Amino acid sequence: MIKNILTVGFPRQLIEALAHRDDLNFYVLEEEELYRNNRVAQYEYPIMKEVILTEYMHSEAFKDIVRELDARLKFSAVIPARDYAVRASATIAEMLGLPGLGEKAARCLTHKALLREICAEYNIPHPRFKKIESLKDLQEFVLDKPVIFKPANRQASLGISKIERREDIPDAWEYTTSAQEDGRRIVSTRQIPKEYIAEEYIEGFEVSIESFVQGGHPIFHNITVKTTGENFIELQHVAPGDLDPALQDSLIQHKENFIRALSVQDGTLHSEWKIDNGSPYIIECAGRTPGDCIVDLISESYQFNFYNEFCNLLCGETPQIQNHPTRVSAIRFFTPHPGVLKEIQGLETLQQPDIIAFNLTVKPGDTIAPLRSSWDRVGYFIVTAQSHKDLNHRIEDVLKQVTFVLEEATEYGKESDYAKSESFIR
Structure with a gap:
């Protein structure tokens, strides 16, 4: 039986990974500007049947189009291709009665300040933070410890500043508030609100946890150890990471508490944590598949096709996964x-x-x-x-x-x- 899959954004890696399947048809919602800038028309895959142009970033223009498409195609799953597609994907899943993250999770996972507020409410360890609306707000937040100042609703380490001293505040304000995604092929240049957050800098090293959740229950976790350089840019990922078993258990416990706090229903979560003196602190979390080829590392180390089983999960099927790695990558x-x-x-x-x-x-x-x-x-x-x-x-x-x-x-x-x-x- 053919399953029709709707993606919000063009997920080239996912479609390429599933090109072998003859039981899937993909239909892609894409912003016209990104369709043009990414030259999506040049990609031809037998399983990609149609690209539908509409607005989904900070817009609800997609709703009527999706209803018409579903009446004709009866979708089996909806999949977000990027961070900026997570909210629309969750909305579509609820509209069509399909597996998805849920509205609460999608809202918090696409805004760093909302995520912090949830962590504070449910005692998930996190840095001291404050929403920043003015230079004065930032000046009042910076005390005697280093601070991270960054956009609250952007991705890819864009515009992150580290403030070591109060003298750094003016330059950090200028750098972060002027950061643009111009020329980047992931976001429309249509006006999207700019929001900012400051948080206390956590020392230590960074890990991420990649999880599958089905029916509100986590069914897979991998912990990736990261190496970062200047400007907090990730230089290396190892999956699974070489960690003390007690620390692994602590991280998984916190991640599962976090999943419950967000009322996550179905999907994958890619969360980033800092480990300071053995204690984990959540930094960020995304409600889509991880980037930087972490999907490939997990697929190689655990010997299952991450994209294949993610698609099966969102189709309401039981993913065929391995929870114990046979290699490291x-x-x-x-x-x-x-x-x-x-x-x-x-x-x-x-x-x-x-x-x-x-x-x-x-x-x-x-x-x-x-x-x-x-x-x-x-x-x-x-x-x-x-x-x-x-x-x-x-x-x-x-x-x-x-x-x-x-x-x-x-x-x-x-x-x-x-x-x-x-x-x-x-």
Whole structure:
């Protein structure tokens, strides 16, 4: 029996991962501007039947269109392709009586301040925070500890500032409030309200927890350990991470309390946590599949197709998942210094069998920009191994072999300075 699946936004990775299935038809709701900017028309998959142009970001223009489509197609599931699609997807699920996160969860997962308020109400450990509407609000919030100032309703580490001293406040205010997604192909330039939040900076390292929830009950958790660099940009993910069992148990308990607090019904949650002196604090949470190829890491380590089982879950079926990993996997992002790229050396090392995927988005002659957000990363490799020790050794080996060589002189510096330093942010 053919199942008709509605996606809000164009989920290229998901559709490619499910292209083998002959029992699915995908129908895509997309903003006209994003359809054009992302050149969606160039992608042709037998299972993608139609792209319907409408507004869904901070708009309810999609409702009548979805009702007409469902009367003709009778959808089996609705899937959000990105953060900015989560609320519309939850609304559609409720309209059509399909599995979904639920209205409360979707609302809180798309606004950082609402998420903090839920955490405070249900005693989920979180940083001290305040909604910020003016420079004065920010000045009053900053005390004697470092503070993070960021947009409350944006994604991809956009516009995040760390305030170490009160003298940093004016620059942080200017940087965060002027941050734009111009040229990014994930959000419409139609006017979307800008809101901000400040929170106390939590020291320690970062992890994420990827969960499946069905019928209000969590049925799968993976804990990914992250490495971040400047501007809080993620440089590496390891799934599952190498953590003390007691800490793993504590994280899962907090995540399940969080799921109950949000009244999550059906879907996947990608939550980010900081671990400070052994204590977890939730930082953010998204109500869609994780980015940065974490889906691929989980699929490789646990030996099931994450996208396939996520789709089955939202169709109301029982996902065929494994809760115990058989391998460990990592994605490492290439982060060379800024400059004009002359060549990339050592690419043959990326052809080894344990490198299950790699991608490079720059070529000789391109200018490598300073790393200000995750969009500025220039590529990655994904590697798998039997143990965390073997995995770490393999990552270090690849980083030594693959080097980015810059032109001798650029506006960012000279090749001699670059050659004497590490080629990657570690």
